[in-house]
Amino acid sequence: MSTGSDLLPAEDARARALALASPLPVEWVRLEEALGRALGADVLAQRTLPPWDNSAMDGYAVRSADLSGPPPVRLAVGEIIHAGQTPRSELRPGVCARIMTGAPLPAGADAVVMQERTRPLQGAEGPAVEILEAVSAGNFVRPRGEDARAGEPLLGRGTPLGIPELGLITAQGLLTVPVPRRPRVAILSTGDELCRADEAPEGRIVDTNAPSLALAVARAGGLPTLLGIARDTQEEVSARLAEAQGFDVVLTSAGVSVGERDFVKASLQEQGVEMNFWRVAIKPGKPLAVGRKGRTLYFGLPGNPTSSLVTFELFVRPVLRRLLGHSDVEPPRVAGRLDGELRKAPGLAHYIRVAASWREGELWARPLATQTSGALRSAASATHLLHFPREASSLAHGGHVVLLPVSWSA
Secondary structure, three states: OOOOOOOEOHHHHHHHHHHOOOOOOEEEEEHHHHOOOEOOOOEEOOOOEOOOOEEOOOEEEEOHHHHOOOOOEEEEEEEEEOOOOOOOOOOOOOEEEEEOOOOEOOOOOOEEEEHHHEEEEEEOOEEEEEEOOOOOOOOOEEOOOOOEOOOOEEEOOOOEOOHHHHHHHHHOOOOEEEEEOOOEEEEEEEOOOEEOOOOOOOOOEEOOHHHHHHHHHHHOOOEEEEEEEEOOOHHHHHHHHHOOOOOOEEEEEOOOOOOOOOOHHHHHHHOOOEEEEEOEOEEOOOOOEEEEEOOEEEEEEOOOHHHHHHHHHHHHHHHHHHHOOOOOOOOOOEEEEEOOOEEOOOOOEEEEEEEEEEEOOEEEEEEOOOOOOOOHHHHHHOOEEEEEOOOOOEEOOOOEEEEEEOOOOO
């Protein structure tokens, strides 16, 4: 049994897998199709937004110099400006304007006093107001160009397109954006023991890997295609892999270890795939093969259901993000505390399935009772993977740990 000294560390394996990938060609898509993807090119602002100084509050637009004396200061009210209206005149000394949130400031105004700090009056010469506090220039003013200035960079290549980013682009009047196209991912399960969910098992087990990986691919932004189940012969595995020509990524599950009927690695090489590495110093997921043929990347994932999901999180999902043009592709990490104790032999990094919850301002991670790689129930209950480092042999209750949120969690 390997102690891990002859295996590739997980960080090195991920770096080598990522080095095989580069963003896919750019396509222009409508904004609703771009959510969650990354920009494939810089986007310049077409408009200055806001196009004028405007009020951040309902209140009164004033000349701050008029409020230099001790409060209260009485000012005449020259006009009322609602959002969507253009001011009719410039503010003269001693005059203010009633203004609503979002309305443009009249010329001469440089501040807004919120209405709660005023007292409206009705004088013989018309409406007036007492200002109950002095304010400085810029008070409750949203300056022109605060969001964007025409001609300047708005968002850079590689920026993830979330809802605020797409809102910025929408405000510029743009209807489409450049993004790398979605990666096309072929998924193949292998094993004589497998059957489809709609088949009678009769001594076999239902293949959950391919459907689960397809969902994980779709959630990561890819376009999955199921290639079915290949029986345990090199001829059939090779024939099914030949059907995967033209895909950006090919995922296989099972048949990648050292058993008598593990034909995936040999079949990949037969198809002309140049293997980059095989076997990683982790548990679960040690039997992992990664290679490339042309622009197509191949991942031979382990056959146990949880192992295939864990290796997807650690290696495949970062590669899909790189293909989609994201600049930050590493698995996200958060700090937590261990709710329990853990022990293992040094040599392999363990990724422990945990259920994490917030208590008194800290994220506490409770290891799930079942950690066997064939048990999907523990994956269904997991919110994070806890990284148990290679050379560590124990982690104490309450100790600080590194947690990786899993994308398969609801």
